[in-house]
Amino acid sequence: MWLRLLPVVLVVASAGIYHVSQKSLSRGGNPWAILTAAYFIAFFATRFLWAPWKSTISEAASLRSFLPGIVLLALSCVGIAAGYLLAYRGGWNVSTLFTITSTGSFLVVMSVGLFLFGEGVSFRIFAGVGLSLAGFLLMHWK
Secondary structure (H helix, E strand, C coil): CHHHHHHHHHHHHHHHHHHHHHHHHHHCCCHHHHHHHHHHHHHHHHHHHHCCCCCCCCHHHHHHHCHHHHHHHHHHHHHHHHHHHHHHHCCCCHHHHHHHHHHHHHHHHHHHHHHCCCCCCCHHHHHHHHHHHHHHHHHHCC
16 A cells, blocks of 8 residues: 555655745746756766666666657756746745646646547546636635
């Protein structure tokens, strides 16, 4: 059971660190130099983690067969990181920006799951969407 939760804990902890670091980096410097340095470090971190990972196909075959998806993943990572960095530089608060982007992302990803991957939608899911939107409105009502 804990192995199933470990990736979720990794995402939550990393997201917290991500937003703290993004907000602290929003004060100056070239945003593209900052992102280049971050992705340079990420390259070495992932290359280090790559070595012990066992796969049924070679690394070259892995990269070739998934290249379009890899390009989209890379571009989306840059878009997310640049978007947050530039938004924080523009004066957004962490809690406000996170709730807006999370709510928007939730709606996009739910729609993609429904229409692209054929994932089911139930009354419970629609109720959850409604509660999420209501919570968002309550948090940001002025």
